[in-house]
Amino acid sequence: MTWLLAALISLAIGAYVTYPLLHPPQKREKEEAEGELLSQKEALLSAIKELQFDYELGNLSPKEHRELEEKYEARALSVLRELDHPSPSREEEVEREIAALRRAAKERRSCSRCGDKADPGDSFCSRCGAPLKGGKT
Amino acid sequence: MADIGYFCLALALVVALFTLLSALLGARGRPELVAAARNGTFALLGLTSLATAVLVYAFLSHDFSLEYVASYSARDMSTVYTLAAFWAGNEGSLLLWSWVLALMAAIVLWQKPRRDFLPYVMAVIAANVAFFLLLMIFVSNPFKQLPFTPADGRGLNPLLENVGMIFHPLTLLAGYSGFTIPFAFAMAALATGQVEEEWLRPARRYALVAWVLLGVGNIIGAWWAYVELGWGGYWAWDAVENAGLMPWLTGTAFLHSAIIQKRRGMLKVWNMVLIIVTFNLCLFGTFLTRSGVVSSIHTFGISSLGPLFLGFIFLSLLVPVILLYWRLPSLRSEDRLDSLVSRESSFLINNLLLVAIAFATFLGTMLPAITEAVRGVRVTVGPSYFNLVNGSLFFIFILLMGICPIVGWRRAIPRNLLRSLVIPVAAATLVVVLLIIWTRTWYAIVGFGACALVLATILREWFRGVMVRHRKKENYFVAFFRLLWGNRPRYGGYIVHVGIILLALGVIGSSFYKVQAEASLNPGESFEIGKYTLKYEGITDKATEKKDVVSATIQVFNKGKPAGIMVPALTFHINYENPVSDVAIRTRPLEDLYVIFLGSDQTSGLAAFKAYINPLMVWMWIGGFLLLLGSVIAIWPERRRAPVPA
Numbered sequence: 003m004t005w006l007l008a009a010l011i012s013l014a015i016g017a018y019v020t021y022p023l024l025h026p027p028q029k030r031e032k033e034e035a036e037g038e039l040l041s042q043k044e045a046l047l048s049a050i051k052e053l054q055f056d057y058e059l060g061n062l063s064p065k066e067h068r069e070l071e072e073k074y075e076a077r078a079l080s081v082l083r084e085l086d087h088p089s090p091s092r093e094e095e096v097e098r099e100i101a102a103l104r105r106a107a108k109e110r111r112s113c114s115r116c117g118d119k120a121d122p123g124d125s126f127c128s129r130c131g132a133p134l135k136g137g138k139t
Numbered sequence: 140m141a142d143i144g145y146f147c148l149a150l151a152l153v154v155a156l157f158t159l160l161s162a163l164l165g166a167r168g169r170p171e172l173v174a175a176a177r178n179g180t181f182a183l184l185g186l187t188s189l190a191t192a193v194l195v196y197a198f199l200s201h202d203f204s205l206e207y208v209a210s211y212s213a214r215d216m217s218t219v220y221t222l223a224a225f226w227a228g229n230e231g232s233l234l235l236w237s238w239v240l241a242l243m244a245a246i247v248l249w250q251k252p253r254r255d256f257l258p259y260v261m262a263v264i265a266a267n268v269a270f271f272l273l274l275m276i277f278v279s280n281p282f283k284q285l286p287f288t289p290a291d292g293r294g295l296n297p298l299l300e301n302v303g304m305i306f307h308p309l310t311l312l313a314g315y316s317g318f319t320i321p322f323a324f325a326m327a328a329l330a331t332g333q334v335e336e337e338w339l340r341p342a343r344r345y346a347l348v349a350w351v352l353l354g355v356g357n358i359i360g361a362w363w364a365y366v367e368l369g370w371g372g373y374w375a376w377d378a379v380e381n382a383g384l385m386p387w388l389t390g391t392a393f394l395h396s397a398i399i400q401k402r403r404g405m406l407k408v409w410n411m412v413l414i415i416v417t418f419n420l421c422l423f424g425t426f427l428t429r430s431g432v433v434s435s436i437h438t439f440g441i442s443s444l445g446p447l448f449l450g451f452i453f454l455s456l457l458v459p460v461i462l463l464y465w466r467l468p469s470l471r472s473e474d475r476l477d478s479l480v481s482r483e484s485s486f487l488i489n490n491l492l493l494v495a496i497a498f499a500t501f502l503g504t505m506l507p508a509i510t511e512a513v514r515g516v517r518v519t520v521g522p523s524y525f526n527l528v529n530g531s532l533f534f535i536f537i538l539l540m541g542i543c544p545i546v547g548w549r550r551a552i553p554r555n556l557l558r559s560l561v562i563p564v565a566a567a568t569l570v571v572v573l574l575i576i577w578t579r580t581w582y583a584i585v586g587f588g589a590c591a592l593v594l595a596t597i598l599r600e601w602f603r604g605v606m607v608r609h610r611k612k613e614n615y616f617v618a619f620f621r622l623l624w625g626n627r628p629r630y631g632g633y634i635v636h637v638g639i640i641l642l643a644l645g646v647i648g649s650s651f652y653k654v655q656a657e658a659s660l661n662p663g664e665s666f667e668i669g670k671y672t673l674k675y676e677g678i679t680d681k682a683t684e685k686k687d688v689v690s691a692t693i694q695v696f697n698k699g700k701p702a703g704i705m706v707p708a709l710t711f712h713i714n715y716e717n718p719v720s721d722v723a724i725r726t727r728p729l730e731d732l733y734v735i736f737l738g739s740d741q742t743s744g745l746a747a748f749k750a751y752i753n754p755l756m757v758w759m760w761i762g763g764f765l766l767l768l769g770s771v772i773a774i775w776p777e778r779r780r781a782p783v784p785a
Contacts, residue, residue: 008146022174058607
């Protein structure tokens with residue numbers, strides 16, 4: 003009985019712990035990053051509120067209050083900006099670059115005279131000098 | 140059933156090591172490994188909970204085939220104490236420690252810490268849980284079985300059968316293990332290089348939880364000693380008491396210096412050092428309790444765990460120090476101290492004082508062990524050393540506690556500072572003058588004056604806060620509560636400060652104005668102590684199968700007027716050699732009358748008594764309650780506002 007129970011516990015724990023290795027979790031970087039930003043925003047807002055209260059109490063000189071408030075506000079602003087327009091994650095950036103390269107490759111034209119591949123933006127064929135179709139002349 | 144408990148511990152060790160490895164490897168951009176470590180942490184809670192449940196069941200079902208159950212419980216014990224016997228010895232305490240740590244780890248994960256910190260936080264916690272599991276599996280097994288099953292257990296030491304037994308070890312252990320969490324965040328910050336204030340927010344929050352648990356644990360311990368041990372005092376600077384005090388002091392320092400880092404970006408290295416020291420002092424406290432290196436009244440738990448703890452402490456110091464050294468360049472202050480008269484520097488001085496008290500306590504506690512190692516002779520220092528050194532340092536500390544909140548940030552404006560000091564100084568002067576009329580105990584007078592200064596400062600701060608809100612058209616009542624609830628960390632903190640001052644009042648009162656009397660009386664005779672006359676009426680004897688309770692009835696007269704009956708007693712337990720004293724305490728706001736029944740001659744009825752008048756004692760316990768209340772208010776989580784839809 004004890005052995006059976008022990009085996010069951012081991013099985014359950016083993017399955018639970020190794021599950022993410024077999025089924026890698028869905029990436030939820032975006033949601034998690036947003037959650038972190040939100041909590042940063044909360045913290046900064048309450049810091050600004052506390053600063054204001056300290057100022058009203060007379061614990062901070064106007065100059066000191068202004069300086070600290072500016073510091074916190076700048077940080078809060080960057081967090082808010084980030085929340086509104088999240089900067090792409092590294093992976094998204096890489097994917098975007100790859101897509102751009104693919105697109106460029108697809109769009110690569112060839113010279114109508116010698117058939118050589120031309121770089122995007124070129125106006126004349128780098129091999130035979132013939133004007134390229136769609137190029138600036 | 141016990142086998143399942145042991146099996147859970149063994150499996151938990153495997154899971155803890157897996158979690159440690161998987162978290163560390165996962166930190167290098169392998170989310171599936173981090174997720175596995177996350178599940179591993181939750182599994183640790185499951186397995187330690189199961190092991191705990193098995194041990195609880197063994198206690199409740201009186202399974203005396205387990206050595207631990209047979210050593211600390213008996214059939215005639217009430218259910219509550221049978222349950223509390225869980226943490227009466229090493230084995231159960233270690234299991235409790237691991238379980239509390241696993242529980243806190245699960246709470247941390249549930250609160251979703253920063254992604255980059257998460258793996259390291261889990262790794263540190265898993266390493267700690269693994270260490271405690273190793274101890275249980277190889278040295279101090281709670282599920283160890285006896286070769287035979289005794290009919291009954293030995294039961295709890297009668298001194299431990301007190302309500303303090305339920306809460307004191309529990310809160311203290313939870314406090315000790317709780318400091319692992321802020322330590323884990325500090326390590327995560329060092330490992331990731333994110334050493335700005337991001338780690339401080341969760342670290343300070345969890346440190347506050349551990350701090351209040353430790354503080355309340357210490358106070359309950361003091362209360363327990365006062366009502367149960369029957370020596371008229373509550374704190375003896377015993378090695379194990381000191382062990383609980385030291386991390387609390389450095390933890391207090393951390394809670395305050397963290398504020399400076401959050402606001403000014405200063406003291407970054409200092410904060411790291413404080414949290415590393417506090418965590419290690421927690422481990423050291425357990426080492427002291429369990430090793431027998433220095434003698435203590437808490438000698439019930441001596442075992443061979445000492446060297447292992449010392450080894451773990453060594454590692455817990457070495458790794459953080461290396462990490463700290465590595466990150467030193469990024470831990471530079473963003474700002475510098477502008478003036479000696481500023482909020483920052485007053486916080487820093489108070490920090491240094493707290494660390495100095497902790498160091499003096501450490502030195503006094505470890506002196507016997509140090510001198511024995513160096514000179515071969517154990518030199519001990521008595522309470523007078525601690526009272527003198529720590530008493531003086533505490534006095535300056537309290538004085539500064541009154542000044543800190545009114546000194547402006549960066550550079551105090553002298554005119555404002557002086558204006559803020561007028562009322563507190565006037566209050567302190569008034570108290571000092573009134574006291575001089577009544578007493579000439581200068582240390583106490585100065586101490587009470589300092590307490591008055593702090594109380595007046597806090598009341599003034601509170602009053603000004605209410606006035607600021609009142610000017611915004613809030614009535615005083617609403618302004619008061621909104622002030623408290625809208626600035627919970629700050630005003631919760633002030634409530635804690637009031638609690639500390641009440642504690643200080645109790646300490647000063649009972650230390651400097653204690654009155655003591657002793658007498659041997661025949662029935663009908665009386666003796667005097669202060670304004671009280673204690674008349675001994677007679678003895679009653681009540682014997683049961685397991686114990687014999689001898690009670691003395693004493694009639695109390697206050698300035699000649701009857702003021703009630705007090706019944707101190709002595710209990711003779713069949714299983715225990717020494718009788719246990721049940722003291723009688725009459726508590727009033729200004730003083731406690733504390734009567735101990737020392738013994739009697741059954742034939743002649745002659746009985747011996749010792750009595751104390753302990754002034755202001757009740758304020759100490761009220762102070763302890765305020766400490767808890769203020770901390771709960773300060774910790775109370777902010778309700779996260781739902782994001783406004785664009």
